[in-house]
Amino acid sequence: MALASRLRRLLLGSDPRLARMLGYWAATCLLYLIGGILVVLQVRAGAADRDSAMLLVGIGVAGVAAFALLVRASGVLRISPSMLAVWQALYAIACNIGAYVVTGPLRGVYLIFLLVVMVFCAFSLRPRHTILLCASTLAMLGATMLWLVASDRVAYPAYIEGVHFVSAACALVSVTLLTGEMSKMRLRMKQQKEDLLDAMATIRQLATLDELTSLANRRHMNEVLVEQERRHDAAGQPTCIALIDLDFFKSVNDRYGHAAGDAVLRAFSNAARSALRSQDVLARWGGEEFLLLLPGAPPDQARMVVRRMAERVAAAPLTEVASDLRITFSAGIAQRQPGEPFADTITRADKALYDAKSSGRNRIREA
Numbered sequence: 133m134a135l136a137s138r139l140r141r142l143l144l145g146s147d148p149r150l151a152r153m154l155g156y157w158a159a160t161c162l163l164y165l166i167g168g169i170l171v172v173l174q175v176r177a178g179a180a181d182r183d184s185a186m187l188l189v190g191i192g193v194a195g196v197a198a199f200a201l202l203v204r205a206s207g208v209l210r211i212s213p214s215m216l217a218v219w220q221a222l223y224a225i226a227c228n229i230g231a232y233v234v235t236g237p238l239r240g241v242y243l244i245f246l247l248v249v250m251v252f253c254a255f256s257l258r259p260r261h262t263i264l265l266c267a268s269t270l271a272m273l274g275a276t277m278l279w280l281v282a283s284d285r286v287a288y289p290a291y292i293e294g295v296h297f298v299s300a301a302c303a304l305v306s307v308t309l310l311t312g313e314m315s316k317m318r319l320r321m322k323q324q325k326e327d328l329l330d331a332m333a334t335i336r337q338l339a340t341l342d343e344l345t346s347l348a349n350r351r352h353m354n355e356v357l358v359e360q361e362r363r364h365d366a367a368g369q370p371t372c373i374a375l376i377d378l379d380f381f382k383s384v385n386d387r388y389g390h391a392a393g394d395a396v397l398r399a400f401s402n403a404a405r406s407a408l409r410s411q412d413v414l415a416r417w418g419g420e421e422f423l424l425l426l427p428g429a430p431p432d433q434a435r436m437v438v439r440r441m442a443e444r445v446a447a448a449p450l451t452e453v454a455s456d457l458r459i460t461f462s463a464g465i466a467q468r469q470p471g472e473p474f475a476d477t478i479t480r481a482d483k484a485l486y487d488a489k490s491s492g493r494n495r496i497r498e499a
């Protein structure tokens with residue numbers, strides 16, 4: 133199983149775009165195969181020159197192999213998928229025109245193959261690239277037909293080549309225009325998908341983050357706590373929470389205004405965030421109250437984190453509000469008991485916070 137997935141990874145890589153490009157390549161392989169079989173059948177029927185036909189089949193096989201390697205290495209070689217698609221299309225068109233030259237009376241078959249190449253391009257090229265490709269195909273085909281008529285009027289009568297060219301031109305132009313519309317639809321859908329992903333990311337952000345402080349919001353914190361209850365019960369690690377409330381915040385609002393109060397809340401959040409461990413989660417619980425979850429922290433460690441937070445918050449620059457303003461907070465810490473719902477732990481932390489407030493503020497109390 134591991135060997136199979138390693139082999140698959142080696143062949144298809146890990147980028148889903150690469151797997152898709154190799155899928156297209158496999159489909160073109162099938163076309164080359166059918167085209168090659170037709171060439172061989174016509175050699176057997178005596179309708180095509182053996183040496184030229186075998187040379188053409190060899191060129192087709194070499195091209196198919198080379199493009200498999202190029203697609204696989206396109207990331208390393210920094211070849212864009214659309215550039216690779218143009219090369220592949222030009223190669224396929226040249227092979228078809230070559231087959232048209234070597235296969236005698238049944239050469240018209242390869243004009244149909246040209247259409248298939250154009251349809252393939254709709255999946256990977258922009259409309260203007262497809263139009264350019266169509267124009268170059270018609271130019272190559274026209275020049276080849278003129279050359280055939282000039283070199284052997286009996287095998288390649290002018291009126292048959294003329295009919296072939298006009299039919300091929302009508303069909304190629306129609307297919308190009310239609311596939312152009314398909315390409316535009318594909319690009320529109322791609323854009324809509326990107327817009328949708330952006331909108332979902334914004335919704336996810338709005339649903340989980342507090343707009344003012346960019347900390348987790350209460351709703352998200354509740355989800356984190358539910359998840360933590362489940363994990364904690366399974367792992368049995370100590371977990372603490374701290375309920376934090378800014379001191380005399382009302383007076384900041386009253387003295388400097390609500391906007392200044394908002395700036396203080398933001399400054400607090402930035403400073404507090406810088407004191408956390410990577411696994412800690414700080415959320416705005418409401419107004420100027422914050423809930424800190426400290427997974428895997430016994431009370432001593434929780435106290436250390438909150439004390440570090442108090443130091444950072446006290447040193448936070450608040451020059452945009454007032455040069456002499458310093459923020460302090462009071463905190464109540466509670467360790468979650470085994471099997472205890474977080475709601476109860478928070479109630480105990482709230483009592484400890486009340487104790488911190490009533491004993492003078494700017495202090496940490498444990499439940």
Ligand SMILES: Nc1nc2c(ncn2[C@@H]2O[C@H](COP(=O)(O)OP(=O)(O)OP(=O)(O)O)[C@@H](O)[C@H]2O)c(=O)[nH]1
Pocket residue numbers: 344377378379380381382383385389390391392393394397418419420489493
């Ligand atoms: N600027 C601003 N103020 C807020 C926000 N949310 C709540 N407040 C204010 O925060 C203040 C909280 O005041 P109190 O509950 O009396 O607490 P305090 O003044 O900090 O006093 P203690 O907690 O007892 O130290 C109120 O004036 C609220 O209007 C907010 O988002 N922005």
